[in-house]
Structures are given as structure tokens and as C-alpha cells.
Amino acid sequence: MVKRKRADRLVEVDAGESRSIGILSDSHGPIDPRIAAAVAACDCVVHAGDVGGPEVLADAGVAGILAVRGNNDTTKHWGPAGCGLPDVLRLRVFDGIMIVVHGHQFPNAKRRHEQLRARYADAVLIVYGHSHRFCIDDGIAPWVLNPGACGRARSFGGPSAVLLTRVRQHWKPERLHFEPVVKGR
Numbered sequence: 510m511v512k513r514k515r516a517d518r519l520v521e522v523d524a525g526e527s528r529s530i531g532i533l534s535d536s537h538g539p540i541d542p543r544i545a546a547a548v549a550a551c552d553c554v555v556h557a558g559d560v561g562g563p564e565v566l567a568d569a570g571v572a573g574i575l576a577v578r579g580n581n582d583t584t585k586h587w588g589p590a591g592c593g594l595p596d597v598l599r600l601r602v603f604d605g606i607m608i609v610v611h612g613h614q615f616p617n618a619k620r621r622h623e624q625l626r627a628r629y630a631d632a633v634l635i636v637y638g639h640s641h642r643f644c645i646d647d648g649i650a651p652w653v654l655n656p657g658a659c660g661r662a663r664s665f666g667g668p669s670a671v672l673l674t675r676v677r678q679h680w681k682p683e684r685l686h687f688e689p690v691v692k693g694r
Contacts, residue, residue: 519596522553522575522599524552524600525601525602526552526603527552530552531671532672533574534638534656535657536556536658537660539568540571541661547670548571548672551571553600555598556576557579557612557656558578558580560592562587577595578611579611579638596611598610610635612625612638612640626649630651633650634651635651641665643669647682667686669685669686670684
């Protein structure tokens with residue numbers, strides 16, 4: 510069971526019993542249905558921002574997506590009330606803390622992983638989006654993951670996501686990647 514606690518722009522979530530976590534980012538509109546189907550059975554699904562509007566989370570076919578605000582999640586897409594999404598998700602997972610941020614807060618792309626690790630040194634895993642570039646940086650702790658783009662906007666070879674599965678006392682990240690949808694087919 511996922512329990513939420515909100516404090517300003519940070520939301521804390523207890524996902525300690527989760528054995529599988531779907532990690533999405535940068536849909537900028539509808540989530541590719543193949544990605545949604547692949548993560549639908551996960552115990553927890555997180556979206557690292559640039560969602561594209563409230564209907565995206567409601568229409569994805571995935572219950573209870575936890576999302577953070579991206580730099581494009583503005584009143585233009587969410588209406589005058591704004592998106593209300595937090596800037597940071599802090600999830601308690603079985604082996605520690607998982608942080609989810611969009612990543613635009615760390616504009617220096619060459620130093621982004623270093624800066625994320627310094628800012629969230631207490632985490633075991635940091636998830637970010639923004640660049641639309643898939644990455645699993647698990648060489649040092651904490652791990653840094655970017656699932657790429659799960660929609661059609663700038664997916665660089667097709668929509669992608671990460672499926673994180675608990676295997677014994679470790680996480681196993683798996684890239685989910687699909688060919689881009691070609692119009693007219």
C-alpha cells in the first residue's frame with residue numbers, strides 16, 4: 510500500500526512493499542500505450558515530469574501514477590489552478606530512499622549526475638527526466654536513472670521507460686523500449 514505525505518513541494522511516499530516500479534518521464538501528452546501496458550501491473554509507477562496535463566495521468570490506464578512537476582507542466586496544460594504536482598518525490602523503498610525529480614533544476618547536463626548525487630546523497634536511487642535521454646548510471650551509489658521519453662515527443666528512437674524489479678535484496682533495472690509509431694501505419 511502506498512501512503513502519501515505532502516509538505517510544500519516535496520511528497521513522501523511509503524512504497525516499501527513494492528517489488529516492481531515502473532519509471533516514466535517526458536510524455537508531453539499521452540503515454541505510449543505499449544509503455545502503459547508494460548508498467549500497468551507494477552506495484553508503483555512514477556513519472557519524472559513533463560506530463561502534459563491531468564488527462565494524461567487519468568487516461569494512461571495505469572492506476573495511481575505518482576508524478577513530479579516538469580518545466581513544461583505549466584498552467585497552459587494544467588489550467589489556471591496549475592498542476593499541483595510536487596517538485597520532488599521521496600519514496601521509501603525496501604532498501605532506502607528513491608528520489609524522483611524532473612532534472613531541469615540541475616541545468617549543467619555534464620555535471621547533472623554529480624549534482625544529483627551530491628544533493629540527494631542519502632538516496633539509494635535517483636530518477637530524473639528532462640533530457641529525454643535514456644540512462645542507467647549504476648556504477649556508483651546512488652544509482653541515477655533516466656527512463657527517456659515515454660510519449661511521442663523527442664523519444665530519440667522510440668518511447669522508453671524503466672522497469673525496476675526487486676530480485677532478492679537488490680533492484681534489477683530493465684529498459685523498456687519500443688519502435689517509434691510511424692504515421693499512416
